[in-house]
Amino acid sequence: MSKLLTPLVLGAAMALAACGEKPQSAGHASGLTKHDAKASQGAQNGFVASGWTPGDDTSWQTQLRTRAQQGQNEYTRSAAVPSSK
Amino acid sequence: MARMKFICDTERCIECNGCATACKAEHDIPWGVNRRRVVTLNDGVPGEKTISVACMHCSDAPCMAVCPVDCFYRTDEGVVLHDKDVCIGCGYCSYACPFGAPQFPTNGTFGLRGKMDKCTFCSGGPEANGSQAEYEKYGRNRLSEGKLPACAEMCSTKALLAGDGDVVADIFRQRVLVRGKGSEVWGWGTAYGKPTAGNKPEGGKA
Numbered sequence: 001m002s003k004l005l006t007p008l009v010l011g012a013a014m015a016l017a018a019c020g021e022k023p024q025s026a027g028h029a030s031g032l033t034k035h036d037a038k039a040s041q042g043a044q045n046g047f048v049a050s051g052w053t054p055g056d057d058t059s060w061q062t063q064l065r066t067r068a069q070q071g072q073n074e075y076t077r078s079a080a081v082p083s084s085k
Numbered sequence: 086m087a088r089m090k091f092i093c094d095t096e097r098c099i100e101c102n103g104c105a106t107a108c109k110a111e112h113d114i115p116w117g118v119n120r121r122r123v124v125t126l127n128d129g130v131p132g133e134k135t136i137s138v139a140c141m142h143c144s145d146a147p148c149m150a151v152c153p154v155d156c157f158y159r160t161d162e163g164v165v166l167h168d169k170d171v172c173i174g175c176g177y178c179s180y181a182c183p184f185g186a187p188q189f190p191t192n193g194t195f196g197l198r199g200k201m202d203k204c205t206f207c208s209g210g211p212e213a214n215g216s217q218a219e220y221e222k223y224g225r226n227r228l229s230e231g232k233l234p235a236c237a238e239m240c241s242t243k244a245l246l247a248g249d250g251d252v253v254a255d256i257f258r259q260r261v262l263v264r265g266k267g268s269e270v271w272g273w274g275t276a277y278g279k280p281t282a283g284n285k286p287e288g289g290k291a
Contacts, residue, residue: 036211038161039228043215049231061087061249063231068248071238073256075263 088163089206089228090250091237092257093137096264097244100125100135104236104245108139111207111235112224118188120204121236137236137245140165140186140204148178148187162228163250164206169222172200206247207234 040061042054052063069076100123108114108121121139142165149157149165156171157178178201179187190199209226212219219226227234237247246253261267 036158036160036166037214037229039208039214039226041214041229042231043226043229044213045215045230047215047225047230052231054229054231060231064087064228064233064248065252067231067233068246068252068256071233072243072246072248072253073259074243075259 087249088251089142089208089248090163090253091139091141091206091234092246092253094244094246094257094260095134095136096260097242098123098135098137099242099244101241103239103241104137107235107239108204111227112205113220114202114224115190118190118202120186120188120202122185137240138184138186139236140182140206141184142204142206147181147183151177151181153177158211160208162206162208164208164228166205166208166210166223167201167203168211169200169202174198174200176201207232 038057040055040057040059042048048054049063049067051066052059054060102123105119105121105123109119112120114120121137123135123137125133125135127133142163144163146157146159146165148167149159152167153175154171154173156167156169157165158168159165174189176187176189176198179185179189186203187201188203189201191197205223205226207225207227208229209215209219210223212222214226214229225235232238234247237245246256
């Protein structure tokens with residue numbers, strides 16, 4: 001009986017060996033990478049600009065649009081007429 | 086939904102390197118790593134152009150495609166970031182990137198190549214927004230502070246524009262119109278050349 005059982009147990013152990021393996025991929029497929037919070041959630045420091053509400057996505061988008069227009073577009077401050085060329 | 090993009094106005098860039106300096110200072114970037122560089126095309130030739138280059142946060146990023154450990158991810162704002170805890174420093178991304186954006190610190194023991202570092206569009210990494218852990222690995226997270234990238238905000242001539250792609254495109258388009266130009270300085274033909282146009286500049290290479 002034991003002569004029959006031993007190969008059976010060994011065979012079952014070999015067949016099931018892979019079931020105990022841990023995933024070896026390190027990237028997103030493995031689920032090991034951390035989840036990044038949205039920028040509109042705000043920062044955990046005292047440098048957050050005023051004028052918007054952390055956690056409000058629409059408020060954050062408006063803040064960045066306003067900042068881009070006021071900080072990078074001179075034509076919002078001084079009108080410029082496109083030349084007729 | 087905002088989709089963050091950079092654009093550099095070569096008519097305005099004066100090669101002051103203020104953007105590269107602002108980036109270095111804001112994120113405490115070590116020696117040997119330059120997340121942003123100022124490149125001069127046809128240096129010394131009349132009509133030379135200067136452009137500020139960093140990660141362009143590609144919509145179909147080749148670095149993401151080649152990474153063997155899949156450490157890259159794209160945020161909801163369209164910013165391509167990576168997880169330094171997963172990066173193995175293999176360098177595949179630097180070979181794949183057409184802009185030379187991925188950088189590797191090489192000043193460790195025996196000049197070993199460290200984990201990849203690149204422009205984050207001032208939006209940190211996967212650690213908690215604005216945390217000390219995030220700052221030490223990736224630098225400041227200005228987007229979560231309601232600010233735009235330091236390089237663009239510090240640009241003295243506002244040559245370097247950053248922000249929502251629609252907004253920066255509108256600003257640049259208005260500049261082009263004010264200069265009395267049109268589609269000849271805007272779009273595909275300008276970026277990649279027209280079949281009939283001779284695109285070689287006058288003079289020899291520097």
